[in-house]
Amino acid sequence: MSEERNYDPSTEGAAMDFDGRMSYGDYLCLEGVLGAQNPRTDAHDEMLFIIQHQTSELWMKLAIHEIGAARAAIQSDQLQPAMKTLARVSRIFEQLNSAWDVLRTMTPADYTHFRRKLGQSSGFQSWQYRMIEYALGNRNHAMIRPHAHVPGILAKLEDELTKPSLYDEALRLAKRRGVDMPEAVLSRDVQHTHELSEGVIAGWKQVYEAPEEHWALYEVAEKLVDLEDYFRRWRFNHVTTVERVIGLKRGTGGTGGTSYLKRMLEVELFPELWRVRTEL
Ligand code: HEM
Numbered sequence: 066m067s068e069e070r071n072y073d074p075s076t077e078g079a080a081m082d083f084d085g086r087m088s089y090g091d092y093l094c095l096e097g098v099l100g101a102q103n104p105r106t107d108a109h110d111e112m113l114f115i116i117q118h119q120t121s122e123l124w125m126k127l128a129i130h131e132i133g134a135a136r137a138a139i140q141s142d143q144l145q146p147a148m149k150t151l152a153r154v155s156r157i158f159e160q161l162n163s164a165w166d167v168l169r170t171m172t173p174a175d176y177t178h179f180r181r182k183l184g185q186s187s188g189f190q191s192w193q194y195r196m197i198e199y200a201l202g203n204r205n206h207a208m209i210r211p212h213a214h215v216p217g218i219l220a221k222l223e224d225e226l227t228k229p230s231l232y233d234e235a236l237r238l239a240k241r242r243g244v245d246m247p248e249a250v251l252s253r254d255v256q257h258t259h260e261l262s263e264g265v266i267a268g269w270k271q272v273y274e275a276p277e278e279h280w281a282l283y284e285v286a287e288k289l290v291d292l293e294d295y296f297r298r299w300r301f302n303h304v305t306t307v308e309r310v311i312g313l314k315r316g317t318g319g320t321g322g323t324s325y326l327k328r329m330l331e332v333e334l335f336p337e338l339w340r341v342r343t344e345l
């Protein structure tokens with residue numbers, strides 16, 4: 066027993082000397098990552114709050130990377146890789162959704178111990194979250210303003226608005242595959258949020274009525290529905306956790322709090338993919 070506990074893996078070759086060699090921590094830059102938790106108070110739960118947000122931001126970074134790859138794959142008609150990547154984005158959202166279970170263990174009283182120290186900072190100012198919304202197609206320009214003072218981030222968000230969204234690319238793909246999609250939608254000004262279009266519903270109806278004629282397209286569309294499904298769950302978990310922790314208090318970011326977040330539950334990313342179901 067104690068022999069096993071004191072077993073020395075170097076006897077079978079485990080490297081032990083990293084003086085001058087790249088180690089695990091070096092490769093992952095752990096000094097930076099693990100040195101970036103700086104609580105502003107002695108409140109026990111502030112560490113939970115910080116790590117919850119930092120890990121969410123890391124997953125969002127990966128989501129942005131993958132949504133970009135999925136969009137490029139759709140644009141170049143590589144649908145197998147696109148589906149693989151979109152499935153990964155949904156799994157990332159699942160990860161973000163599960164994380165709420167950890168944060169929910171923080172009681173309203175625990176949160177009051179450090180909330181005042183947050184000042185006016187808020188998730189509302191998460192540029193990566195905005196980037197995800199913009200890439201998926203929810204393009205409210207007002208949300209750029211909190212980033213006006215950081216030129217690098219402002220440029221990234223503005224640049225994203227010049228590109229067709231993931232949904233724009235899916236509609237263009239459908240057109241290339243012989244589905245009737247309205248010309249006005251395909252050549253729209255992509256800077257703004259796409260408006261619900263009867264013509265697009267009719268286009269998706271052709272696909273959903275005969276999936277066997279459009280398998281790949283149908284599967285891409287269903288991957289988008291999956292993604293929006295997970296995104297909705299994220300918004301719902303957020304507003305529920307917020308109500309549980311701060312009730313109806315105003316948000317530190319200045320909005321009405323839960324009232325604002327409930328309003329955001331109405332946002333639809335791929336509206337016709339939901340409407341088409343009524344038509345079948
Ligand atoms: C106790 C935990 C939390 C509370 C009380 C809370 C509260 C709020 C409130 C009240 C808002 C509205 C804006 C404002 O006026 O501040 C907001 C927005 C936001 N929060 Fe949280 N939040 C919490 C956790 C999180 C976590 C873990 C994330 C993950 C990154 C997050 C991300 C966001 C984002 C992205 C927005 C903007 C949403 C939008 O504009 O649609 N929040 N939050």
Ligand SMILES: N[C@@H](CC(=O)c1ccccc1NC=O)C(=O)O
Binds near residue numbers: 118183187188317318
């Ligand atoms: N808006 C929150 C504060 C908050 O949650 C927050 C503050 C700083 C960094 C991230 C945050 N998370 C999400 O909004 C509140 O009103 O309590």
